[in-house]
Amino acid sequence: MLEIKYLTKTYKKFDAVKDLNLTIGEGEIGVLVGPNGAGKSTTIKCIAGLLKYVGNITIDGHSNKSIEGKKIFSYVPELPGLFPLLTVREHIHFMAKAYGLDDYEDYANELFEIFDLSDKTEKFGSELSKGMQQKLSLCCALITKPKLLLLDEPLIGLDPKAIKELRNLLLRLKSEGVSMIVSTHLLDSVDELWDRLIIMNKGTVVFSKTRTEFETDENMSTKSLEEIFFNVTEEGGK
Amino acid sequence: MKPFLYLLKRNIINYIKSIKHKPTKAIPLVFIAGFIVLMCFAFFADDNKTESLIDSKYFIGIATGVLFEAFLFVIYSGVTRKNFRYSMSDVNLIFTSPIKSQNVLLYGFIKEISFIFGISIFLIFQLPNLALKFSFIPGGIVYLLLILMAFFIVLSSLSLLIYGFFSKYYKYKELAVKIVKYFNLIISFGLAAYIYTSGKANYYEFAMDFFNKDWWNYIPVMGWGRALLSQCLTGFNASSLIYGGLLIASCIISITLLYKFNLDFYEDALPSAEQNEVAQSYKNSGYDPKQLSKMQNSRKPFARRKVTLTYSAKYAKAIFFRHLLEYKKTGFYFINILSGIYLVASIVVGLYFDMPFYAYLLFTIYIMVISTYGGKWSMDFNGHFIFLIPASSASKLFYSTLSSIIKVMVDGLILFLPAGILMGVSPVEILLSILAYISFGAISTYGAVLNYKLFDRVSNQMMKGIFMMITLVVYILPGIVIGALLSFKFEIFAPYSLQISFIVYNTLASLVIVQAAKGIYDSIET
Numbered sequence: 001m002l003e004i005k006y007l008t009k010t011y012k013k014f015d016a017v018k019d020l021n022l023t024i025g026e027g028e029i030g031v032l033v034g035p036n037g038a039g040k041s042t043t044i045k046c047i048a049g050l051l052k053y054v055g056n057i058t059i060d061g062h063s064n065k066s067i068e069g070k071k072i073f074s075y076v077p078e079l080p081g082l083f084p085l086l087t088v089r090e091h092i093h094f095m096a097k098a099y100g101l102d103d104y105e106d107y108a109n110e111l112f113e114i115f116d117l118s119d120k121t122e123k124f125g126s127e128l129s130k131g132m133q134q135k136l137s138l139c140c141a142l143i144t145k146p147k148l149l150l151l152d153e154p155l156i157g158l159d160p161k162a163i164k165e166l167r168n169l170l171l172r173l174k175s176e177g178v179s180m181i182v183s184t185h186l187l188d189s190v191d192e193l194w195d196r197l198i199i200m201n202k203g204t205v206v207f208s209k210t211r212t213e214f215e216t217d218e219n220m221s222t223k224s225l226e227e228i229f230f231n232v233t234e235e236g237g238k
Numbered sequence: 239m240k241p242f243l244y245l246l247k248r249n250i251i252n253y254i255k256s257i258k259h260k261p262t263k264a265i266p267l268v269f270i271a272g273f274i275v276l277m278c279f280a281f282f283a284d285d286n287k288t289e290s291l292i293d294s295k296y297f298i299g300i301a302t303g304v305l306f307e308a309f310l311f312v313i314y315s316g317v318t319r320k321n322f323r324y325s326m327s328d329v330n331l332i333f334t335s336p337i338k339s340q341n342v343l344l345y346g347f348i349k350e351i352s353f354i355f356g357i358s359i360f361l362i363f364q365l366p367n368l369a370l371k372f373s374f375i376p377g378g379i380v381y382l383l384l385i386l387m388a389f390f391i392v393l394s395s396l397s398l399l400i401y402g403f404f405s406k407y408y409k410y411k412e413l414a415v416k417i418v419k420y421f422n423l424i425i426s427f428g429l430a431a432y433i434y435t436s437g438k439a440n441y442y443e444f445a446m447d448f449f450n451k452d453w454w455n456y457i458p459v460m461g462w463g464r465a466l467l468s469q470c471l472t473g474f475n476a477s478s479l480i481y482g483g484l485l486i487a488s489c490i491i492s493i494t495l496l497y498k499f500n501l502d503f504y505e506d507a508l509p510s511a512e513q514n515e516v517a518q519s520y521k522n523s524g525y526d527p528k529q530l531s532k533m534q535n536s537r538k539p540f541a542r543r544k545v546t547l548t549y550s551a552k553y554a555k556a557i558f559f560r561h562l563l564e565y566k567k568t569g570f571y572f573i574n575i576l577s578g579i580y581l582v583a584s585i586v587v588g589l590y591f592d593m594p595f596y597a598y599l600l601f602t603i604y605i606m607v608i609s610t611y612g613g614k615w616s617m618d619f620n621g622h623f624i625f626l627i628p629a630s631s632a633s634k635l636f637y638s639t640l641s642s643i644i645k646v647m648v649d650g651l652i653l654f655l656p657a658g659i660l661m662g663v664s665p666v667e668i669l670l671s672i673l674a675y676i677s678f679g680a681i682s683t684y685g686a687v688l689n690y691k692l693f694d695r696v697s698n699q700m701m702k703g704i705f706m707m708i709t710l711v712v713y714i715l716p717g718i719v720i721g722a723l724l725s726f727k728f729e730i731f732a733p734y735s736l737q738i739s740f741i742v743y744n745t746l747a748s749l750v751i752v753q754a755a756k757g758i759y760d761s762i763e764t
Contacts, residue, residue: 045762048622048626049625049626049761050625050626050761050763051761051762051763052761052763065760065761067628067630068628070626070627070628071628074626075622075626081621082621083560083564083621085563085567085568086563086564087546090546090560090563093548093549094560095623097549097550097551097556097559098552098553098554098556098557098623098627098628098629099553099627099628100552100553140623
């Protein structure tokens with residue numbers, strides 16, 4: 001579903017991401033972790049086509065910057081950017097129309113229900129609390145029914161119920177064949193989710209294993225995600 | 239006060255260090271310093287400066303009127319005070335620290351003084367005009383600047399004292415707001431009515447004579463400042479010391495009383511700190527449109543109507559309909575408060591102004607061009623949505639700017655139809671003026687988009703702003719020069735050569751600019 005070849009993103013002379021290669025299959029959830037400044041958000045923004053980069057990124061065989069490519073992925077940024085003059089429902093209407101959708105209302109109502117937004121559909125984006133804005137940002141991304149979902153720190157600002165509901169929803173989407181890249185620092189929260197663990201440090205992938213590879217490796221199967229994270233990043237640091 | 243002095247000292251040192259690290263930061267400072275040197279040079283080198291001097295009474299008259307209104311405003315803003323200069327870091331770190339609230343308030347006052355110094359930079363640019371038009375005493379223009387700065391510092395302290403008083407005695411605040419509001423309105427309208435009824439022969443001359451009366455000097459604070467400003471033209475004497483002393487004493491008394499109030503003002507300072515934070519990030523971004531909507535969003539209450547618009551347009555076209563919905567919420571589609579102001583201006587110009595219609599066209603174009611950056615298209619850069627919409631960048635550019643062009647068209651109709659009809663201008667000239675106005679709307683909108691693409695990566699934010707403004711003029715200027723040449727020198731397409739040349743040049747130039755800017759939505763980076 002997602003194929004990244006030799007992705008390099010440079011800011012002035014600094015390589016934020018260097019020669020990154022990554023493949024995510026259909027219905028696979030790749031969890032992207034790493035210390036601050038590792039290049040996780042930059043990688044996700046490159047996949048979303050927001051940044052200029054060197055390398056090749058394809059989504060379901062289409063360039064991520066092509067119109068066909070844009071139709072099949074959605075992106076949830078770390079900080080929600082909403083339209084101050086639109087209500088919750090108008091945000092969803094706009095997103096649906098911008099992606100050429102017609103029958104979206106039942107799914108919109110389901111998403112509002114999941115994220116406790118049903119009683120806030122007539123509120124302006126700017127009137128919502130930070131957590132609610134994040135929930136609306138998730139709804140905006142999900143309403144387009146993407147084949148690939150890019151989530152940059154999606155759990156920040158969410159209450160425990162919303163985290164649980166989001167986790168369940170992501171598992172449901174996974175079962176429906178939706179692929180995902182989830183960048184996060186909250187390792188415990190994604191323990192049930194991941195199919196591939198990707199650890200980044202200083203702009204490169206320092207660890208990438210599937211859950212099966214992880215479980216069959218005797219050295220790793222006994223370790224927690226946190227232990228592996230510290231082992232890998234501290235070794236990388238040295 | 240030690241921690242605050244440390245903060246102020248470190249801020250200054252780090253700013254100087256940052257200039258050393260990034261020398262381009264010094265460019266605006268060099269620009270201002272160069273301007274001051276040139277100003278002094280031009281002033282002292284100009285031997286003919288006495289030829290076009292204006293009578294001092296006009297300066298004193300206008301200054302008195304302005305100072306009086308500023309004084310009334312300060313009293314009002316003191317009672318209803320919502321603006322403090324604290325940042326969110328002050329709120330989070332200083333407000334929670336074990337420092338006396340009086341000291342925190344004094345720290346805020348020091349920040350306010352630095353803000354006044356910042357504002358006075360804008361005054362510097364007005365000084366050459368004043369120096370050439372009025373007969374100041376030697377060095378008078380420098381005294382003028384210093385006195386104005388000192389005066390505003392005293393007003394700030396007075397405003398804080400009034401705020402402090404009504405924070406302490408908050409039961410009387412509501413009553414005080416009403417009294418001050420109506421007092422100010424009665425005084426302002428009373429003054430206007432007095433001038434209107436008594437100065438029928440010549441309102442302007444009567445008002446100037448009235449504001450030149452010496453009794454104004456006896457009004458506390460405002461009058462003392464006025465007296466000192468007048469003396470920059472008439473010469474200082476023993477009374478200057480008294481007025482200066484009174485101003486300094488009132489500042490000291492205000493601060494001392496304020497210190498004794500022992501206020502709990504943190505809650506009042508919170509909302510303005512949040513606003514200052516976004517305003518600062520907007521300023522730091524070089525007045526980046528991406529930050530503008532954040533700033534507007536932070537200002538509450540936000541005038542919005544509870545209306546909606548269900549549209550079926552898809553892909554890039556949905557952007558236009560979203561803009562339409564936003565216009566509907568803040569007005570009646572493209573008719574808003576600004577349209578009302580334009581309508582009044584158009585009628586007033588049509589009824590009372592005796593000027594050629596093309597001069598009115600040029601003036602409205604000037605106003606429109608300098609306000610182009612506020613279009614809906616610029617707000618979309620704030621988020622990621624527009625970049626992800628599955629449509630070509632060119633179509634996104636077309637639909638995201640369409641609302642701005644239609645708004646210009648509606649504004650053009652409001653500005654030129656009533657004025658043109660009232661002035662008895664031919665329908666052809668009205669129509670051509672509207673089209674010329676729209677063509678300027680198009681070139682300045684697309685020029686601003688191209689500038690965004692060209693200069694977004696310029697790291698020095700002030701330079702970025704200057705570049706953007708200068709290049710916008712570069713796009714527009716050829717059209718004005720060609721128009722002027724065709725109409726005044728060669729008289730081609732007469733009598734509508736100015737408007738026709740504007741329309742033709744702007745349309746062609748807009749098409750070229752659109753070609754250069756059409757990839758703007760390909761990536762969030764330019």
